[in-house]
Amino acid sequence: MPDPAGFADTIAAVATAVAPGEGSVAIVRISGPEAEPIGHQLFVAPGSQSWDSHRVLYGHVVDPASGERLDEALLLLMRAPRSFTREDVVELHCHGGLVAVQRVLELVLAAGARRALPGEFSQRAFLNGRLDLTRAEAISEMITARSRRAAQLAMAGLDGGLQLRIGALRERLLDQLAELEARVDFEEDLPPLDGAAVTAELEAVRLELEQLVAEARQGELLRRGLRVAIVGRPNVGKSSLLNLLSLRERAIVTDLPGTTRDLLESELVLDGVPLTLLDTAGIRPTSDRVEQLGIERSRQALAAADAVLLLFDLEAGWSLEDQALRELVPEGVVLLVAGNKADGAGLPVGLVPPGDGEPADVRFSALTGAGRDELVAELLRRCGAGCLEGVQVALNARQRDLAAAAALSLGAALEAAAQQLPWDFWTIDLRAAVRALGEITGEAVSEAVLDRVFSRFCIGK
Ligand SMILES: Nc1nc2c(ncn2[C@@H]2O[C@H](COP(=O)(O)OP(=O)(O)OP(=O)(O)O)[C@@H](O)[C@H]2O)c(=O)[nH]1
Ligand SMILES: [Mg+2]
Incomplete structure (x- = not known):
């Protein structure tokens, strides 16, 4: 320090x-x-x-x-x-x-x-x-936490959970580095190095880092929240679903197709996960200029969301237009197809077992609220929120990039080992990994990085 x-x-x-x-x-x-x-x-x-x-x-x-x-x-x-x-x-x-x-x-x-x-x-x-850098960053995360779980993770960071975890990995690498560097300088005076033990240890640390990087996505989800766009043809009940989930009459609902003309955002927390829910204009061919503009926004929202809730009307059935909308959802965006108005169609609500040829992943009724819980659970599960409970510490984007860089350097060191290159080839990559982890905890961090980290804080903190 x-x-x-x-x-x-x-x-x-x-x-x-x-x-x-x-x-x-x-x-x-x-x-x-x-x-x-x-x-x-x-x-x-x-x-x-x-x-x-x-x-x-x-x-x-x-x-x-x-x-x-x-x-x-x-x-x-x-x-x-x-x-x-x-x-x-x-x-x-x-x-x-x-x-x-x-x-x-x-x-x-x-x-x-x-x-x-x-x-x-x-x-x-x-x-x-x-404080160390991870604790300082946890303060900022505590302040901006949008859900109870995000606050809990920030508290774990404040308690030094991340510092301990990263610090311990860095120590383990430093131990190996010391062994290797000693061999570079005093090869003859020391007992021969157990290369297998060194590589096993480096591999173990690399795997732990990869695990942390994978968990960072969950932490990010909790911190930033998910953008979920409700998309579908007019009148399928998108605004009704927004209202149901927000527990208030956020959007205007009528039986006229084309009611919603603009994007409507609602911030909410579902099962501890913060969400920004977007209600969009129903997508259809239209000559109405205002509606056209609204539909353009719907398409943009669909393309920029983390997840898309594609709604269709169970009373009317799945149509070619619904199919065309489904094809608009980009690769990599989480998609949940939800059939609404199960009440009117006389269909059971809840999860539809996969593989039985149904277009709907889940059926519900925005009118009665039946099937709402299953819809929410399935959406969160598909977004990867299911494993959130197990996440104890979470890296932010800066920390994640550094952990990934460290894991990559360790990979290169292991590669050098596999090729039986001399010790000094390993130590270059090993030192890079140690440096990256030091940047996470603040042991080895430049002024420019610090300025960038702290400028993201709010004034007065
Ligand atoms: N029976 C039944 N009617 C519903 C249900 N959900 C919505 N509706 C009705 O369907 C009509 C359209 O609902 P909206 O929520 O406005 O539909 P929308 O998808 O937002 O429509 P646009 O904004 O025009 O794209 C309204 O009359 C709602 O009362 C449902 O679960 N069951
Ligand atoms: Mg609407």
């Missing part, structure tokens, strides 16, 4: 959510050598309250120039190194509301602090050795 970086300047930002701009409490956070002096300048604490670390003071934020009281507030002083950034930190807990808290922040800036960049508090925490 690096030594405390000793930043000369003091940064400040609103640490609580600023949109939609209402909340009972808003926090202005100040970190750096000037944090406490700025607090003294702007905060008036009545009586004999003493400025002790980790104590809360009651008082007012006062503009020193005019004497105007800006807000009634609490001040929390956390002296270095017992703070998030390991610097002196002052937090002003003000009343919520956009305007008041911005005025307090302006005052803090006028008193000598600089506006913090996104993620700059966390970056300082990292550079001062307060």
Whole structure:
């Protein structure tokens, strides 16, 4: 871990959510050598309250120039190194509301602090050795988690689960590297190397990395959520399904074909997985200009979705038009064909066993809600959400790319071993793998990478 970086300047930002701009409490956070002096300048604490670390003071934020009281507030002083950034930190807990808290922040800036960049508090925490990079990234993931499971995974990262797992793999590689490098330099003085044991160990680590890369997709699913487009001919009940799943009258439903003209999005969480559900205009040939534009959007949504729910009307039966729509779904996009209006057609709801020639994978009724649970379960299963429960830690995209690169380097090292090349050929690839894993945990990471990682954070964190 690096030594405390000793930043000369003091940064400040609103640490609580600023949109939609209402909340009972808003926090202005100040970190750096000037944090406490700025607090003294702007905060008036009545009586004999003493400025002790980790104590809360009651008082007012006062503009020193005019004497105007800006807000009634609490001040929390956390002296270095017992703070998030390991610097002196002052937090002003003000009343919520956009305007008041911005005025307090302006005052803090006028008193000598600089506006913090996104993620700059966390970056300082990292550079001062307060957290490793995986924990810092987990903070950002906790903040942006859209579902209970995503928050649980972020918490596992915060607890150091990922750091431990990657750190342990890196250690194992370092052990092998040490053995090999010793042979490069002192071949004659050492007992002969057990090449089979080395390659077995490298292969074991490579497999674990590949497992982590595979699980990253699940983590990504939980973090980012799935985009699911409901597509079908007009009047098959797409908007009715959106409403059923969103538990509210999100979309207009009528018995007129061509009711929905535009894309409608609904954010929801199904079985712990966040989804963006898209209701689309029913696709059919039409001369109506507005409808044509809507249909164009439906086609785009269909092409850009992670999964397509293709709906058809069981009362009307599967048609050539439905077949044509099915053929529009691109390769690689998860597809679930769902027959709606099972109530009207007098058909049983639920999963249709595969291989019996039915076009529907699942039958349901958006009107009564029958078959809804089976539809949701099957959709999530096809999206790979079924194995989510087993995922303990999840790499984000940056970490996944590095783990994949490490696995690739190990593959190359094993290749060199198989060809019985000299030790130094192996060590080049092995060292590359160690470096990639070090970039995940932050042991070996460049400033440019750090800037990129932390700039994705929100301001005030
Ligand atoms: N009997 C029955 N009727 C349904 C069911 N689902 C939807 N409907 C009816 O079908 C009609 C069309 O429903 P919508 O949800 O508007 O269909 P849509 O696919 O969004 O249609 P467009 O927006 O025109 O493409 C409405 O009259 C609904 O009440 C169902 O499960 N059973
Ligand atoms: Mg509709």
